[in-house]
Amino acid sequence: MRLSRFFMPILKENPKEAEIVSHRLMLRSGMVRQQSAGIYTWLPLGKRVLDKVNAIIREEQNRSGAVELLMPTLQSAELWQESGRYDAYGKEMLRIKDRQDRPMLYGPTNEEMITDVFRSFIKSYRNLPLNLYHIQLKFRDEIRPRFGTMRSREFLMKDAYSFDLDREGAVHAYNRMFTAYLRTFSRMGLRAIPMRADTGPIGGDLSHEFIILADTGESEVFCHKDFLDFPIPAEDIDFNDAGALREVFDKWTSRYAATSEMHDESAFEAVADTDRVAARGIEVGHIFYFGTKYSEAMGAKVQGPDGKEHAVHMGSYGIGPTRLVPAIIEASHDENGIIWPDAIAPFGAVIVNMKSGDAACDEASESIYRALSKADLDPLYDDTDDRAGTKFATADLIGVPKQVVVGPRSVANGEVEIKDRKTGARETLTIEAAINRLTQAG
Numbered sequence: 001m002r003l004s005r006f007f008m009p010i011l012k013e014n015p016k017e018a019e020i021v022s023h024r025l026m027l028r029s030g031m032v033r034q035q036s037a038g039i040y041t042w043l044p045l046g047k048r049v050l051d052k053v054n055a056i057i058r059e060e061q062n063r064s065g066a067v068e069l070l071m072p073t074l075q076s077a078e079l080w081q082e083s084g085r086y087d088a089y090g091k092e093m094l095r096i097k098d099r100q101d102r103p104m105l106y107g108p109t110n111e112e113m114i115t116d117v118f119r120s121f122i123k124s125y126r127n128l129p130l131n132l133y134h135i136q137l138k139f140r141d142e143i144r145p146r147f148g149t150m151r152s153r154e155f156l157m158k159d160a161y162s163f164d165l166d167r168e169g170a171v172h173a174y175n176r177m178f179t180a181y182l183r184t185f186s187r188m189g190l191r192a193i194p195m196r197a198d199t200g201p202i203g204g205d206l207s208h209e210f211i212i213l214a215d216t217g218e219s220e221v222f223c224h225k226d227f228l229d230f231p232i233p234a235e236d237i238d239f240n241d242a243g244a245l246r247e248v249f250d251k252w253t254s255r256y257a258a259t260s261e262m263h264d265e266s267a268f269e270a271v272a273d274t275d276r277v278a279a280r281g282i283e284v285g286h287i288f289y290f291g292t293k294y295s296e297a298m299g300a301k302v303q304g305p306d307g308k309e310h311a312v313h314m315g316s317y318g319i320g321p322t323r324l325v326p327a328i329i330e331a332s333h334d335e336n337g338i339i340w341p342d343a344i345a346p347f348g349a350v351i352v353n354m355k356s357g358d359a360a361c362d363e364a365s366e367s368i369y370r371a372l373s374k375a376d377l378d379p380l381y382d383d384t385d386d387r388a389g390t391k392f393a394t395a396d397l398i399g400v401p402k403q404v405v406v407g408p409r410s411v412a413n414g415e416v417e418i419k420d421r422k423t424g425a426r427e428t429l430t431i432e433a434a435i436n437r438l439t440q441a442g
């Protein structure tokens with residue numbers, strides 16, 4: 001991508017409305033724009049990062065055996081009247097009427113709709129287990145949308161729904177998602193700690209929130225320090241092996257970890273003084289097992305091996321991609337801007353042409369741009385007429401992992417500089433060696 005052809009509206013001033021660093025950096029780097037309170041446009045730079053986050057989520061969901069579909073954002077009120085949540089949900093639900101005056105709503109979650117999909121097709125236990133997910137916009141009319149896309153009214157959610165014949169199957173399904181979530185967040189460079197959680201309006205008796213420790217987090221959390229370095233399950237873990245997944249679950253739940261709503265002061269005090277972590281955190285995921293709450297109310301039944309009808313046991317599993325992006329920034333930035341982990345960087349490298357218009361600089365930059373593009377490194381080429389200082393600041397701000405600096409003095413010797421955004425380490429190499437270094441590292 002040539003920056004002169006891209007759309008990346010960088011802000012020079014710090015936006016006054018941004019209270020936390022991720023919100024400030026997302027606005028300054030032109031990743032998002034607020035359209036109205038808690039409702040955002042994802043601009044091209046932000047969209048690239050969001051797509052990377054979604055791709056990792058999708059890969060890990062698919063690996064665990066979940067199957068993707070896409071449900072609509074608008075739902076009919078009838079489904080929610082069946083489950084009894086239409087009146088219970090309260091003011092967070094955005095209620096709408098269509099031209100026939102039929103009550104509709106912008107979905108805050110999809111338990112009812114997926115139960116309706118399920119009951120209209122699945123009649124036998126032979127079709128179980130089943131886990132269906134989608135990545136779709138939700139709307140919750142939060143009283144206090146804040147911190148940009150961290151707590152917005154319209155936001156993206158990956159929501160998965162599992163269906164099993166009995167509790168045992170449902171617990172296996174829960175452990176599948178538990179394990180998939182550990183892997184998902186770890187691939188984004190995050191350590192998300194599963195904590196016993198309240199089930200709120202979703203319901204049920206088993207629930208974990210996945211929390212990233214961050215000073216700017218909205219939740220108060222208490223946990224054992226072992227969570228900071230437990231090993232993450234490997235890619236080849238067998239998601240059909242209930243025993244292996246049970247072990248993962250037991251290991252991660254053997255230590256104290258709770259949000260303030262579930263906090264038990266005396267249990268926490270039993271943890272050795274030096275092992276206690278009391279901190280703030282960001283909830284990036286939340287999983288629930290709620291048994292037959294929706295299947296009973298909505299008649300989602302299958303015939304079991306005993307020939308009788310059974311209401312299916314269900315769970316639901318959420319991740320917030322539009323919250324994850326700022327959460328990653330909270331965890332990875334410095335005073336000059338964002339530092340993207342490689343796996344979700346919007347570009348693989350940025351080529352900084354210090355003197356656009358200079359024949360030698362242009363030629364070297366173009367050849368590097370061509371080579372990196374060909375190697376699928378997805379480079380951004382800063383070919384604008386900005387001053388070199390502005391270009392350096394932009395490259396640091398947008399946080400692309402590798403910068404290739406093409407300046408008149410080094411180019412005269414056939415050389416360029418590679419700067420690592422994270423460590424700040426610089427290395428001068430011939431153009432060819434620089435291309436090799438970047439394409440091989442990738």
Ligand code: P5A
Binds near residue numbers: 152
């Ligand atoms: C689980 C999936 C549910 O809604 N039903 C379907 C269950 N869970 S949840 O905890 O309420 O939300 C799941 C995840 O969505 C993100 N999220 C938000 N992100 C941005 N702004 C918001 N206002 C917001 N609300 C929820 C969180 O990541 C949460 O864990």
